[in-house]
Amino acid sequence: xxxxxxxxxxxxxxxxxxxxxxxxxxxxxxxxxxxxxxxxxxxxxxxxxxxxxxxxxxxxxxxxxxxxxxxxxxxxxxxxxxxxxxx
Amino acid sequence: xxxxxxxxxxxxxxxxxxxxxxxxxxxxxxxxxxxxxxxxxxxxxxxxxxxxxxxxxxxxxxxxxxxxxxxxxxxxxxxxxxxxxxx
Amino acid sequence: xxxxxxxxxxxxxxxxxxxxxxxxxxxxxxxxxxxxxxxxxxxxxxxxxxxxxxxxxxxxxxxxxxxxxxxxxxxxxxxxxxxxxxx
Amino acid sequence: xxxxxxxxxxxxxxxxxxxxxxxxxxxxxxxxxxxxxxxxxxxxxxxxxxxxxxxxxxxxxxxxxxxxxxxxxxxxxxxxxxxxxxx
DNA sequence: ACGTTTGCGCTTTAGC
DNA sequence: GCTAAAGCGCAAACGT
Numbered sequence: 001x002x003x004x005x006x007x008x009x010x011x012x013x014x015x016x017x018x019x020x021x022x023x024x025x026x027x028x029x030x031x032x033x034x035x036x037x038x039x040x041x042x043x044x045x046x047x048x049x050x051x052x053x054x055x056x057x058x059x060x061x062x063x064x065x066x067x068x069x070x071x072x073x074x075x076x077x078x079x080x081x082x083x084x085x086x087x
Numbered sequence: 088x089x090x091x092x093x094x095x096x097x098x099x100x101x102x103x104x105x106x107x108x109x110x111x112x113x114x115x116x117x118x119x120x121x122x123x124x125x126x127x128x129x130x131x132x133x134x135x136x137x138x139x140x141x142x143x144x145x146x147x148x149x150x151x152x153x154x155x156x157x158x159x160x161x162x163x164x165x166x167x168x169x170x171x172x173x174x
Numbered sequence: 175x176x177x178x179x180x181x182x183x184x185x186x187x188x189x190x191x192x193x194x195x196x197x198x199x200x201x202x203x204x205x206x207x208x209x210x211x212x213x214x215x216x217x218x219x220x221x222x223x224x225x226x227x228x229x230x231x232x233x234x235x236x237x238x239x240x241x242x243x244x245x246x247x248x249x250x251x252x253x254x255x256x257x258x259x260x261x
Numbered sequence: 262x263x264x265x266x267x268x269x270x271x272x273x274x275x276x277x278x279x280x281x282x283x284x285x286x287x288x289x290x291x292x293x294x295x296x297x298x299x300x301x302x303x304x305x306x307x308x309x310x311x312x313x314x315x316x317x318x319x320x321x322x323x324x325x326x327x328x329x330x331x332x333x334x335x336x337x338x339x340x341x342x343x344x345x346x347x348x
Numbered sequence: 349a350c351g352t353t354t355g356c357g358c359t360t361t362a363g364c
Numbered sequence: 365g366c367t368a369a370a371g372c373g374c375a376a377a378c379g380t
Binding site: 199213226227230 | 314
């Protein structure tokens with residue numbers, strides 16, 4: 001009984017926290033829409049802008065992937081740049 | 088030329104602002120995932136939690152729709168409830 | 175060769191069946207538009223009608239979700255209500 | 262009062278008819294999904310199939326557009342092939 | 349690790 | 365012509 005109440009309370013806290021974060025996410029999505037609207041009103045092409053954002057995101061991901069790969073090689077070869085595991 | 092530079096600068100600002108907001112959005116999405124992971128580790132059923140969140144969201148949306156519908160009816164019948172535009 | 179022909183024939187049948195169904199779907203969509211037009215000509219507010227339809231659909235979906243949630247709870251608690259798999 | 266009841270009844274009929282048609286539309290959409298599933302199980306690539314359907318639809322629309330244009334020209338030039346408006 | 353299933357974002361379309 | 369909504373395709377998440 002007490003355990004159940006505690007569990008219910010804990011679950012409620014999780015749900016509330018999630019809903020709070022979901023709202024934050026929606027707010028930011030709305031802000032993004034706003035920026036696109038502003039740009040559109042200034043005469044910019046929204047579709048093109050979205051393509052640019054997408055391309056830059058892909059570039060960045062690719063770049064990060066490259067760095068991760070490079071890091072993996074370094075570790076495999078003992079060329080550790082990290083200071084995480086001083087021995 | 089000067090005009091173009093200004094346009095380029097302005098566009099760059101828009102793109103940067105959007106990318107900043109997109110990052111914020113990703114951060115929050117990651118936080119949400121984290122909360123679900125925590126809950127899962129505590130023994131809660133993630134699927135059930137997601138259904139609860141979804142259902143509560145639907146309740147809220149439906150409530151808002153009900154109000155919108157009521158408002159639309161009022162307007163359609165000339166029963167303008169608003170006092171916003173007394174002149 | 176013979177095999178390929180059979181495959182081509184089979185694929186063609188799938189495509190034809192899909193296109194037939196897509197046409198049916200379009201026809202029905204056109205009929206729905208017609209009903210709204212008729213109603214509009216009779217003086218009804220289409221926007222209100224669409225909101226009503228939407229709302230009733232949401233009600234139904236929510237009811238189904240509620241049942242799914244209940245079922246999920248039952249399963250999570252080992253209270254399998256189904257008698258489908260007696261062996 | 263009587264008028265309102267008649268109006269309500271009429272509106273209800275419209276709503277019911279729309280909901281009936283919407284259900285039909287959903288049924289057909291489900292059938293289409295089924296066909297794609299079947300094809301998938303037979304080893305066909307659904308994504309490619311969808312592209313084919315889309316292309317054929319575009320072809321057809323283009324063809325119809327061409328015919329409409331041709332018809333417009335004919336009418337403009339008095340080369341009326343239609344027997345719709347014998348005077 | 350794969351395949352399925354669900355949620356999300358985009359695109360296209362209908363209405364004002 | 366623009367805005368809002370529905371339909372579609374994609375991608376991540378989940379279970380097997």
